Amino acid sequence: MAWTRKFLRIDxxxxxxxxEDLNMKWADEYLGQRGLATKYFVEEVDPKxxxxxxxxxxxxxxxxxxxxxxxxxxxxxxxxKGPLTGAIACSNSGGYFGAELKFAGWDMIIVEGKxxxxxxxxxxxxxxxxxxxxxxxxxxxxxxxxxxxxxxQDPLIHVSSIGRSGENGVLYACIVNDLHRAAGRSGVxxxxxxxxLKAIAVRGTKGVGNIRDPKEFxxxxxxxKKVLADNAVTGQGLPTYGTQxxxxxxxxxxxxxxxxxxxxxFESASKISAEAMHEKRPDGKSHLVTNQACFGCTIAxxxxxxxxxxxxxxxxxxxxxxxxxxxxxxxAWALGCANGVGDLDALQYVNMLCNEDGFDPISFxxxxxxAMELFDLGLIKKEEIGFDAPFGSAxxxxxxxxxxxxxxxxxxVIGLGSKRMCEKYGRPDLSMSVKGQEFPAYDSRGIQGxxxxxxxxxxxxxxxxxxxxxxxxxxxxxxxxxxxxxxxPELVKAFQDATAVFDSSGVCVFTTFxxxxxxxxxxxxxxxxxxxxxxxxxxVGERIWNMERMFNNSAGFTSKDDNLPPRLTNEPAKTGPxxxxxxxxxxxxxxxxxxxxxxxxxxxxxETTARLGL
Amino acid sequence: MNITLKLYATLTDYLPAEARKTNxxxxxxxxxxxxxxxxxxxxxxxxxxxxxxxxxxxxxxxARVSRALQEGDVLAIWPPIAGG
Numbered sequence: 001m002a003w004t005r006k007f008l009r010i011d012x013x014x015x016x017x018x019x020e021d022l023n024m025k026w027a028d029e030y031l032g033q034r035g036l037a038t039k040y041f042v043e044e045v046d047p048k049x050x051x052x053x054x055x056x057x058x059x060x061x062x063x064x065x066x067x068x069x070x071x072x073x074x075x076x077x078x079x080x081k082g083p084l085t086g087a088i089a090c091s092n093s094g095g096y097f098g099a100e101l102k103f104a105g106w107d108m109i110i111v112e113g114k115x116x117x118x119x120x121x122x123x124x125x126x127x128x129x130x131x132x133x134x135x136x137x138x139x140x141x142x143x144x145x146x147x148x149x150x151x152x153q154d155p156l157i158h159v160s161s162i163g164r165s166g167e168n169g170v171l172y173a174c175i176v177n178d179l180h181r182a183a184g185r186s187g188v189x190x191x192x193x194x195x196x197l198k199a200i201a202v203r204g205t206k207g208v209g210n211i212r213d214p215k216e217f218x219x220x221x222x223x224x225k226k227v228l229a230d231n232a233v234t235g236q237g238l239p240t241y242g243t244q245x246x247x248x249x250x251x252x253x254x255x256x257x258x259x260x261x262x263x264x265x266f267e268s269a270s271k272i273s274a275e276a277m278h279e280k281r282p283d284g285k286s287h288l289v290t291n292q293a294c295f296g297c298t299i300a301x302x303x304x305x306x307x308x309x310x311x312x313x314x315x316x317x318x319x320x321x322x323x324x325x326x327x328x329x330x331x332a333w334a335l336g337c338a339n340g341v342g343d344l345d346a347l348q349y350v351n352m353l354c355n356e357d358g359f360d361p362i363s364f365x366x367x368x369x370x371a372m373e374l375f376d377l378g379l380i381k382k383e384e385i386g387f388d389a390p391f392g393s394a395x396x397x398x399x400x401x402x403x404x405x406x407x408x409x410x411x412x413v414i415g416l417g418s419k420r421m422c423e424k425y426g427r428p429d430l431s432m433s434v435k436g437q438e439f440p441a442y443d444s445r446g447i448q449g450x451x452x453x454x455x456x457x458x459x460x461x462x463x464x465x466x467x468x469x470x471x472x473x474x475x476x477x478x479x480x481x482x483x484x485x486x487x488x489p490e491l492v493k494a495f496q497d498a499t500a501v502f503d504s505s506g507v508c509v510f511t512t513f514x515x516x517x518x519x520x521x522x523x524x525x526x527x528x529x530x531x532x533x534x535x536x537x538x539x540v541g542e543r544i545w546n547m548e549r550m551f552n553n554s555a556g557f558t559s560k561d562d563n564l565p566p567r568l569t570n571e572p573a574k575t576g577p578x579x580x581x582x583x584x585x586x587x588x589x590x591x592x593x594x595x596x597x598x599x600x601x602x603x604x605x606x607e608t609t610a611r612l613g614l
Numbered sequence: 615m616n617i618t619l620k621l622y623a624t625l626t627d628y629l630p631a632e633a634r635k636t637n638x639x640x641x642x643x644x645x646x647x648x649x650x651x652x653x654x655x656x657x658x659x660x661x662x663x664x665x666x667x668x669x670x671x672x673x674x675x676x677a678r679v680s681r682a683l684q685e686g687d688v689l690a691i692w693p694p695i696a697g698g
Contacts, residue, residue: 231694232661232662232664232694233694233696234696236694237693237694237695238695238696240623240624243696243698244697245622245623245692245695245697246695246696246697246698249622249692252620253670253671253672254670270637274623275622275623275626275637279635301697328697329697329698463698469698474665474694474695474696475664475665479674510698577669
C-alpha cells in the first residue's frame with residue numbers, strides 16, 4: 001500500500017512524541033487525507049470543544065497518493081475544528097511539504113494539547129524533536145522558513161508555519177508552506193498559534209514505497225498524465241493563464257461579487273485579470289514572471305509575479321521587489337472586487353502580506369469589503385480606523401492589511417472576520433458569509449448552484465467543496481444553465497461527494513477539470529490493497545460528507561445554518577444576465593436534504609447512517 | 615449595426631494588435647449576422663472556440679450558426695478554461 005502505516009502523535013502539553021500504527025480499517029473506509037484524518041478527529045475530539053482550547057486537536061495528513069508519481073500527488077491537509085466557524089475545518093495545500101512528510105516515513109501528524117512556550121516540530125526521517133521556538137515567535141512565515149533552514153544547515157527542509165497573524169489571533173490565519181502555498185481557510189493557523197506551535201519542519205529521505213502494483217501504477221499514472229496534458233484546460237489554459245483567467249468570464253456573466261456583493265459586475269475587472277498580468281507595463285515588464293508547479297504536478301497553474309518597483313506600496317521597500325507567489329483568482333477577487341479596488345500592484349502587494357504573515361486573503365478581503373460598506377453607511381467612523389476607508393481605496397486596503405498582519409489598531413477588528421465585525425456594528429446582515437466563513441469569488445445570484453454549495457458546505461462558505469462553476473459556467477463536464485435552480489441539488493451532491501474523494505487521495509482537485517473519478521480510480525486501485533472500485537469510491541465520498549455533517553450537527557449546527565445572507569436571497573442582481581434574480585436556496589435546500597437522505601432538520605436519517613456505515 | 619467582439623486568454627492573439635490591450639473590438643456587421651459569421655473569418659481553431667457568450671448569456675454550439683446578433687450586442691469568446 002502507498003501508506004507508511006505510521007503516524008506521529010505530538011502532545012504539546014507534555015512535550016512527548018509517540019509513534020502509532022495507522023488504523024488500516026479506517027483507511028479502507030475513509031481512504032486518506034481529508035476522510036481518514038476527519039475520522040480520527042471525530043473519534044477523538046468533542047464536537048463542542050472550544051477551537052482555541054488545548055482540547056482541540058489538529059491533524060496534518062497526507063493521502064495515499066501523496067509523494068507518489070501520480071500527477072499533483074503532493075497534497076496534504078490540516079483537519080481541526082475551525083475558530084472562524086466552529087465547524088469542522090479541513091484546509092488543503094500543495095507545495096512540497098506533504099510529499100516530504102511522506103518521504104520522512106509518516107502518513108500523518110496528530111497534534112494535541114498546548115505547549116507552555118513557543119515550539120516548533122523538527123522531523124528528519126525518524127528523528128522527531130519538539131524544539132524551542134522563542135526566537136521564531138513574532139517572526140513572519142518567510143523569516144521562519146529561512147531561519148529554520150539556516151539553523152539545521154539544510155536548504156532542502158520543507159516548512160509549514162504560521163506568521164504573526166496566527167500568533168495574534170486573526171481568526172482566519174493560514175498555515176503556509178514553501179513560502180506561498182497555504183492551508184488557507186477556516187483559521188487552521190489560528191489553532192496552531194493557540195497551541196504555541198510555530199512551525200513543522202520536515203526532511204525526508206526515504207521516498208515512497210509500498211505501492212501494491214508498481215508496474216501497473218507507473219503505467220496508469222503515465223496514461224492519466226497524458227489525459228491532463230491533452231486536455232485544453234489542464235494542458236494549456238491553466239499553465240498559461242492560471243486561475244486568474246476567470247476574472248473576465250465571471251464578470252461577463254454577472255456573477256462577480258463587487259463592493260460587498262452590492263453589485264455583481266466590477267468595472268475594473270479587466271485591470272486585475274490574467275490578461276492584465278500578461279500585459280507589458282510602461283517599464284517594459286509584465287506583472288507575471290512565470291508559472292510554477294507544486295510537487296509532482298503536470299499542470300503548473302501557480303503564478304509567480306513581480307510588481308512595479310515604483311508602486312506606492314513598495315517604492316521604499318525593496319524587500320517586496322522580488323518575484324513572489326500570486327495573484328490567484330480568489331485573492332484577486334477578494335482583495336480587489338470585494339472592495340472595489342482595481343489596482344493590480346496593490347492587490348499583489350497585499351497578497352504578499354497574506355503569504356508573508358499567513359492570513360487568508362479571501363476572508364480578509366471580504367471582511368475589508370464589509371468594513372468599507374459599514375464605513376460608507378457611517379457605522380464605522382474615520383476616527384476608529386485612523387483614516388478614511390471608502391470603497392475603491394487601495395491605500396485603505398493596504399494599511400488595513402499591514403495592521404491586520406501585525407495585530408495593530410483597527411486591524412484587530414478586521415482580524416475577527418466579517419461576521420463578528422458586522423455583529424459588533426449592529427449589521428450582521430452585511431457579513432457575506434455562511435457559518436461565519438466569507439464567500440469566495442462567485443455571486444450565487446448569477447450561479448444558482450453555488451448558493452446551495454455555500455449554504456451546505458461543511459466548513460462554511462467555500463467553492464472547493466463543490467465547484468459547480470465548472471458545470472454551470474465552464475461546461476465541465478457538461479454545461480448547465482447557471483440561472484436556474486433546476487437540477488442543482490443533484491449537481492451539488494455529486495460534486496461534494498466526488499470532491500471528498502479527490503481531497504482524500506493526495507492529488508489536487510484541479511485535476512478534475514480533466515479527470516473524473518473514473519480516472520482517479522485505477523490509480524488508487526494500483527496503489528492500494530483492497531476494493532477500490534467506482535462503487536466503493538462513490539460510497540466513500542458520501543460517507544466522508546455525512547461524517548463531517550454529523551460532527552457539525554453535534555457541534556450545534558442546524559438546518560438554520562444552511563443559509564445565505566439576506567442580500568443574496570432578497571436583493572436582486574442589478575446588472576448582467578442575472579439582473580432581477582435572487583438565489584433560489586429555499587427551492588433547492590429541501591430537495592437537497594431529500595437526495596442526501598437527511599430529515600427536514602438536515603440530519604442524516606438512521607437509514608442513511610446505516611447505509612453509509614456511520 | 616454595431617456590436618462588440620471580445621476575445622480572451624489565448625484567443626487574444628486573434629484580435630488586431632491595437633485591440634489586444636482591451637481584449638475588445640467594436641465591429642460593424644450586417645443585419646442577420648450570426649456568431650459563426652463573426653468567428654469564421656478569424657480562423658480560430660474550432661476546439662478553442664469553447665465558451666461563446668452574447669451579453670453574458672451562453673450560446674450553445676447549435677445556436678451559433680442561427681442566432682442573429684442584435685444592435686449593441688457583446689459577443690465574448692473564451693477557449694476552454696478553468697480556475698477556482
